[in-house]
Amino acid sequence: MRTSIATVSISGDLREKLAAIAAAGFDGVEIFENDFLAYDGSPAEVGRMVRDHGLEITLFQPFRDFEGMPEQQRSRAFDRAERKFDLMGELGTDLMLVCSNVSPAALGGIDRAADDFHALGELAAKRGLRVGYEALAWGRHISDHRDAWEIVRRVNHPNIGLILDSFHTLARRVDVETIRAIPSDRIFIVQLADAPLIDMDLLYWSRHFRNMPGEGDLPVVDFMRAVAATGYDGPLSLEIFNDQFRGGSPRSIAVDGHRSLVYLMDQVARAEPDIAIDVPALPERVAVSGIEFVEFAANETEAEELVLLLRAMGFSLVGRHKNKDVVLLRQGAINIVVNTEKEGLAHSSYLVHGASAYAFGLKVDDAAATVARARALGAEPFEQRHGPDELAIPAIRGVGGGVIYFIDGKSELANVWEIEFDPVNDAGDDAGLMAIDHLAQSMNYEEMLTWLLFYTSIFKTTKLPMVDVIDPAGVVRSQVVESDDGGLRLTLNGAENRKTLAGHFIAESFGSGVQHLAFSSRDIFQTADRLTELGFNGLEISPNYYDDLEARLGLEPEFTNRLRDRNILFDRDECGDYFQLYSQTYSEGFFFEIVARRGYRGYGAANAPFRIAAQKRTLRPIGMPRI
Ligand SMILES: O=C(O)c1ccc(O)c(O)c1
Numbered sequence: 197m198r199t200s201i202a203t204v205s206i207s208g209d210l211r212e213k214l215a216a217i218a219a220a221g222f223d224g225v226e227i228f229e230n231d232f233l234a235y236d237g238s239p240a241e242v243g244r245m246v247r248d249h250g251l252e253i254t255l256f257q258p259f260r261d262f263e264g265m266p267e268q269q270r271s272r273a274f275d276r277a278e279r280k281f282d283l284m285g286e287l288g289t290d291l292m293l294v295c296s297n298v299s300p301a302a303l304g305g306i307d308r309a310a311d312d313f314h315a316l317g318e319l320a321a322k323r324g325l326r327v328g329y330e331a332l333a334w335g336r337h338i339s340d341h342r343d344a345w346e347i348v349r350r351v352n353h354p355n356i357g358l359i360l361d362s363f364h365t366l367a368r369r370v371d372v373e374t375i376r377a378i379p380s381d382r383i384f385i386v387q388l389a390d391a392p393l394i395d396m397d398l399l400y401w402s403r404h405f406r407n408m409p410g411e412g413d414l415p416v417v418d419f420m421r422a423v424a425a426t427g428y429d430g431p432l433s434l435e436i437f438n439d440q441f442r443g444g445s446p447r448s449i450a451v452d453g454h455r456s457l458v459y460l461m462d463q464v465a466r467a468e469p470d471i472a473i474d475v476p477a478l479p480e481r482v483a484v485s486g487i488e489f490v491e492f493a494a495n496e497t498e499a500e501e502l503v504l505l506l507r508a509m510g511f512s513l514v515g516r517h518k519n520k521d522v523v524l525l526r527q528g529a530i531n532i533v534v535n536t537e538k539e540g541l542a543h544s545s546y547l548v549h550g551a552s553a554y555a556f557g558l559k560v561d562d563a564a565a566t567v568a569r570a571r572a573l574g575a576e577p578f579e580q581r582h583g584p585d586e587l588a589i590p591a592i593r594g595v596g597g598g599v600i601y602f603i604d605g606k607s608e609l610a611n612v613w614e615i616e617f618d619p620v621n622d623a624g625d626d627a628g629l630m631a632i633d634h635l636a637q638s639m640n641y642e643e644m645l646t647w648l649l650f651y652t653s654i655f656k657t658t659k660l661p662m663v664d665v666i667d668p669a670g671v672v673r674s675q676v677v678e679s680d681d682g683g684l685r686l687t688l689n690g691a692e693n694r695k696t697l698a699g700h701f702i703a704e705s706f707g708s709g710v711q712h713l714a715f716s717s718r719d720i721f722q723t724a725d726r727l728t729e730l731g732f733n734g735l736e737i738s739p740n741y742y743d744d745l746e747a748r749l750g751l752e753p754e755f756t757n758r759l760r761d762r763n764i765l766f767d768r769d770e771c772g773d774y775f776q777l778y779s780q781t782y783s784e785g786f787f788f789e790i791v792a793r794r795g796y797r798g799y800g801a802a803n804a805p806f807r808i809a810a811q812k813r814t815l816r817p818i819g820m821p822r823i
């Protein structure tokens with residue numbers, strides 16, 4: 197598998213783009229002409245810079261408005277082509293992309309276009325160059341790869357071939373199965389891009405909203421399966437026009453791009469077992485059966501506060517680490533670790549972010565295989581020095597530099613609590629909390645696609661449609677990633693400004709991270725009553741909310757009163773009912789949620805504006821010191 201990416205996909209100047217592309221592990225680059233024109237080095241210098249990075253130039257593009265022109269424009273087009281052939285010689289690349297003509301002057305006619313390409317093929321052949329033809333989805337006469345292929349077939353010249361671009365084919369919903377009939381040696385390069393499904397003008401959609409395969413909604417896997425069936429084994433080249441990526445971090449966009457190709461080809465190889473596909477072998481996507489623990493880093497004072505809060509939610513202190521300043525609290529299947537060590541990642545994380553849930557552990561079948569898959573997808577492994585009677589728990593870095601640990605049942609990892617902790621018998625009052633229902637991470641909006649791809653490529657999960665959550669100070673975009681059986685449920689919340697609750701959290705804790713943890717309760721009313729007895733200070737919800745709820749869902753007043761008395765939020769979907777209860781915020785806007793699902797599949801998005809407004813009434817203003 198040869199990977200490539202167009203320079204247009206990455207932000208920065210050509211030098212920065214190439215450095216990021218090489219560092220992410222790509223084999224080649226498409227030189228997008230504007231990136232070359234904006235750069236002040238000569239073509240030969242650019243060629244050298246590319247090769248010094250260990251990259252090859254897979255394509256020079258685009259060459260526009262070539263085929264089917266009336267005379268005068270036609271000979272000018274040939275002159276332009278010769279000039280670009282000169283440039284390609286200096287750059288050191290043999291392949292040029294011609295995209296289908298969009299000019300109102302273009303005459304159309306498949307044989308006229310074929311004749312032009314034949315003449316161009318003769319010129320290219322003299323210089324040992326090749327030309328590939330791509331149908332733009334908005335081309336004037338040619339907007340479908342099947343027509344572009346018909347032209348290439350009629351040209352019948354070894355130096356003229358076809359270029360397929362998943363966006364153009366999928367945006368027009370052209371049947372991808374038609375690709376399977378194209379001979380692989382006639383396909384000169386394959387460009388790949390995904391996009392979110394938005395109903396808009398094709399050109400605008402393509403130039404501003406493309407994203408990496410797996411980040412959008414197009415069936416790029418089906419497209420690539422058809423390409424693989426032809427036997428094509430040339431470069432797979434990302435060509436992503438995206439406003440957000442143009443302003444993003446070159447390094448992380450390049451890493452996402454490489455990850456998207458590895459993941460795409462992994463899916464293609466698994467879906468087409470009978471086709472020989474040159475892809476690195478990696479363990480399959482990992483099924484997560486639950487969140488085994490969440491670990492907080494804090495100083496002593498904040499740790500004490502946190503332990504008090506957890507005890508007021510019915511947790512028991514059950515363990516003390518044998519060598520470290522770490523305690524374990526438990527209720528049902530929920531393990532909360534509180535780390536006040538003065539060294540290691542917990543401490544540096546505390547110094548940077550303040551008290552926060554900087555790590556969590558996932559239950560998987562095979563922890564080592566999980567890390568192997570994550571590494572193959574470009575995730576950063578995490579290892580920390582550990583004592584003789586401590587386990588080396590396989591781990592990777594996650595959102596905001598946090599850590600994701602993996603615990604399996606096939607090794608001594610299964611006994612981590614017994615091995616590393618001395619039991620403490622300090623039982624609290626169980627409040628009926630059973631497990632972690634979901635974990636929510638807040639991040640800048642621009643990071644969301646990165647983490648969406650991270651989670652969906654490593655773990656057996658799917659994404660739900662993104663929803664807008666209205667905060668009094670702005671919109672927060674919320675994206676759920678979950679496994680079918682509910683073993684892993686994550687909500688990714690992307691903040692566009694610092695005034696929203698999620699934005700405040702990111703600003704004040706200096707980066708993205710876990711902002712809330714939701715526990716599932718056996719019986720929400722019993723839990724609420726027990727919490728009141730334990731002195732839990734819950735979040736107060738406006739009485740106006742309950743009046744509307746009763747009217748909107750047609751609830752019995754007696755039932756609404758039970759909710760109102762306990763500040764329980766309620767939602768209902770076609771599958772069932774949902775109850776939510778919130779803590780006050782802790783540290784820089786972190787909070788706990790308690791939920792009860794009765795068949796309900798969602799996350800209470802309808803309630804979020806009212807919950808957020810209540811939380812913001814209790815939050816200290818940005819920049820104010822803690823007291
Ligand atoms: O938007 C464009 O014009 C454009 C140019 C070259 C391409 O390869 C492409 O897919 C789109």
Ligand SMILES: [Mg+2]
Pocket residue numbers: 330361387435
């Ligand atoms: Mg293209």
